[in-house]
Amino acid sequence: MNKRDWNNHPPLVYPDYKSTVVRNPAKPLIPVPEEMMDLRMPVYGDAVIDKLDHDLTKNSIVNGEPLGERIVIHGKVIDEQGRGIPNVLVEIWQCNSTGRYIHKLDQHDAPLDPNFVGAGRALTDDAGNYRFYTIKPGAYPWGNHPNAWRPAHIHFSLFGHQFADRLITQMYFPGDPLFAYDPIFNSVPAHARDLLVADFKIELTEPGFALGYEFNIVLRGSRQTPFE
Amino acid sequence: MKYKQTPSQTIGPFFAHGLTAEQYRYNYTSIAHPVVADHSVPGEQIIVQGRVFDGAGNSCTDAMLECWQCDAEGRYSDRQQDPKAGGFKGFGRVGTGMNEAGRYEIRTIKPASIYGQAPHINVTLFMRGMLNHQFTRIYFSDEEDLNARDKMLNLVPEDRRQTLIARRLEIAGATVYEFNIYVQGEQETVFFDL
Numbered sequence: 403m404n405k406r407d408w409n410n411h412p413p414l415v416y417p418d419y420k421s422t423v424v425r426n427p428a429k430p431l432i433p434v435p436e437e438m439m440d441l442r443m444p445v446y447g448d449a450v451i452d453k454l455d456h457d458l459t460k461n462s463i464v465n466g467e468p469l470g471e472r473i474v475i476h477g478k479v480i481d482e483q484g485r486g487i488p489n490v491l492v493e494i495w496q497c498n499s500t501g502r503y504i505h506k507l508d509q510h511d512a513p514l515d516p517n518f519v520g521a522g523r524a525l526t527d528d529a530g531n532y533r534f535y536t537i538k539p540g541a542y543p544w545g546n547h548p549n550a551w552r553p554a555h556i557h558f559s560l561f562g563h564q565f566a567d568r569l570i571t572q573m574y575f576p577g578d579p580l581f582a583y584d585p586i587f588n589s590v591p592a593h594a595r596d597l598l599v600a601d602f603k604i605e606l607t608e609p610g611f612a613l614g615y616e617f618n619i620v621l622r623g624s625r626q627t628p629f630e
Numbered sequence: 631m632k633y634k635q636t637p638s639q640t641i642g643p644f645f646a647h648g649l650t651a652e653q654y655r656y657n658y659t660s661i662a663h664p665v666v667a668d669h670s671v672p673g674e675q676i677i678v679q680g681r682v683f684d685g686a687g688n689s690c691t692d693a694m695l696e697c698w699q700c701d702a703e704g705r706y707s708d709r710q711q712d713p714k715a716g717g718f719k720g721f722g723r724v725g726t727g728m729n730e731a732g733r734y735e736i737r738t739i740k741p742a743s744i745y746g747q748a749p750h751i752n753v754t755l756f757m758r759g760m761l762n763h764q765f766t767r768i769y770f771s772d773e774e775d776l777n778a779r780d781k782m783l784n785l786v787p788e789d790r791r792q793t794l795i796a797r798r799l800e801i802a803g804a805t806v807y808e809f810n811i812y813v814q815g816e817q818e819t820v821f822f823d824l
């Protein structure tokens with residue numbers, strides 16, 4: 403099991419994102435010898451995936467299609483050596499096209515979409531590939547500082563094959579003018595921010611249907627070869 | 631390494647419709663639940679409960695815990711996880727947002743001691759304000775001898791070990807282990823650099 407690459411992840415406390423100050427350990431994390439880091443996780447299989455789980459434009463339809471710009475996201479989950487990782491459970495959640503989450507505590511005064519819950523999941527195939535159809539999320543305001551807005555983003559959660567190989571991250575859209583003002587995006591070291599921005603791809607764009615984006619994800623993986 | 635790890639980001643405050651939908655009663659399914667082992671599973675049935683506190687002493691009502699443990703015979707579940715099946719799952723997920731106190735509750739069985747380690751539950755903690763999730767462990771207060779010899783506990787400075795030990799209580803005929811997580815502050819819980 404490879405270590406977390408602390409040069410690439412945000413610091414624990416990033417004061418511009420205010421709640422990090424009281425919501426992170428102040429004492430040093432306890433180092434763990436490498437041989438004690440390995441603990442396999444449950445392997446997920448088709449039993450956790452329903453037919454429409456990867457299609458957020460269809461998986462919560464009540465009386466019509468969700469509103470907004472349809473997109474398709476293709477990606478590959480790889481380890482640090484570039485090997486595709488099969489059977490990775492990828493879960494996503496997001497707000498709707500107006501910037502409103504279905505969550506009961508979301509106070510943003512923007513309309514809910516009765517045909518969009520904004521949650522989905524997929525399993526990577528033998529080569530590590532996954533795919534989602536969804537609606538491009540809107541930007542939304544939050545209370546961190548005056549006139550604070552989150553750039554459009556989709557939350558991603560992934561399980562590698564080891565307990566410690568866990569990742570929760572956010573996928574952003576290229577060229578968002580809010581990047582400069584968002585402390586959550588900017589908490590990532592400058593050299594690594596691009597890794598969170600999907601690429602628009604005309605080749606992945608489905609004619610007459612959905613704009614195509616590519617978002618590849620690198621998990622820690624293990625130095626030793628393969629996942630048996 | 632040829633490829634750089636994708637940076638971590640916070641789970642944010644609004645994860646529940648995606649990650650804990652059934653617990654929070656959103657109209658979506660869940661892959662994991664606060665029930666890690668149901669009553670059909672052999673072993674000592676226990677409830678693990680507690681709260682998550684920030685450095686200002688406030689209970690966090692928007693945290694999520696994941697737990698991963700072996701069964702009473704020391705087996706980690708390696709079968710494909712079927713969220714609809716009962717029995718022993720080993721893996722659980724619980725959010726702290728279902729009551730104002732921010733209390734979480736996991737129903738499971740007490741894990742066995744394996745590989746010379748004291749019985750324990752592996753825990754991953756996520757929440758708003760946490761850009762990187764944290765790893766900790768739950769040990770049990772009635773396993774003093776095994777705890778004293780446990781390799782992982784022995785990596786921890788002695789005066790902080792008790793932050794990883796859940797307190798055994800009997801409540802209304804049930805065996806309850808109380809495990810509060812203090813993310814920061816004087817009683818700060820130990821987190822591992824996993």
Ligand SMILES: [Fe+3]
Nearest residue numbers: 552555557642
């Ligand atoms: Fe968000």
